Amino acid sequence: MNIVVGWTGEAFMPLNRDLPAIREMLRPGDRVIVEVSFPQSQKTRGLFHAMIAEIYANLPEHLANNFVDVDHFRHWLTIKAGFSVENQTICESKAEARRLAKALTRDDRDHYSIVEVKDMIVTKWTALSTSHRSMSGKTFSELVDKVLALGSDMIGVAPEELRRHTERDAHV
Numbered sequence: 001m002n003i004v005v006g007w008t009g010e011a012f013m014p015l016n017r018d019l020p021a022i023r024e025m026l027r028p029g030d031r032v033i034v035e036v037s038f039p040q041s042q043k044t045r046g047l048f049h050a051m052i053a054e055i056y057a058n059l060p061e062h063l064a065n066n067f068v069d070v071d072h073f074r075h076w077l078t079i080k081a082g083f084s085v086e087n088q089t090i091c092e093s094k095a096e097a098r099r100l101a102k103a104l105t106r107d108d109r110d111h112y113s114i115v116e117v118k119d120m121i122v123t124k125w126t127a128l129s130t131s132h133r134s135m136s137g138k139t140f141s142e143l144v145d146k147v148l149a150l151g152s153d154m155i156g157v158a159p160e161e162l163r164r165h166t167e168r169d170a171h172v
Contacts, residue, residue, distance in 0.1 A: 005034070048130075048144050051166045052077065055151035063154060074147075075112035078127040081146035083139075084114075089122045097122050 003022060005012040012034065014022055026032070056070045067073040078084065091097040094117075101117045104124055113126045130140060145159075152159045 044140070044144070045130075047163075047167060048140075048147075049074075050169075051144075051148055051162060052151065054162065054166050054169075055155055058155045058157075060155075072112045075127040076114065077147045077150055078130070078143065079114050079125045080150055081143060083128045083130075083143050083146075084125040085128065087124045087126075089124075091120045091122060094120055096120070 003014055003018045005014045005018075007013075052074045053070055056064070056067070056073045059067075059073075067076065089097075089100060091100055097117050097120045100122045101115045104113070104115045104122065113124050115125075116123045128135065130143065135143070148159045148163065152162045155162075157165075
């Protein structure tokens, strides 16, 4: 049986809806193992996308021009937050590395990867999928915090202020 509990800073407190089941199963003094899980709710996912859209809408023009659309921006932030797959190719020459990078960039527009060339090495980062099946709730929560910090810094707003503003306006 899964029981949802909240951490008070001192103890785990079950939700009131789970108390009858807990009272049936457990007696005072019983010990149980708690497995920590951070579920992804639709509300959390909606808030994440609303915050990305809010940041994107408020980017200074010199930054906004770097992104095709809000999805491109979201993938870029995901990669910059460290949630990506990295692939490197060592080329025979710097010219070959530049040609490969150009081909990867041209062929990969829909995936919104980041491609970088350093000397003869081409590095390509592709954002991890944030789907329920691909990313655990805990990892998604970490992603949200890091992306929020990066994005809010880009527009000069504290992450907590951006989160509050988005929650209020998005009604999520």
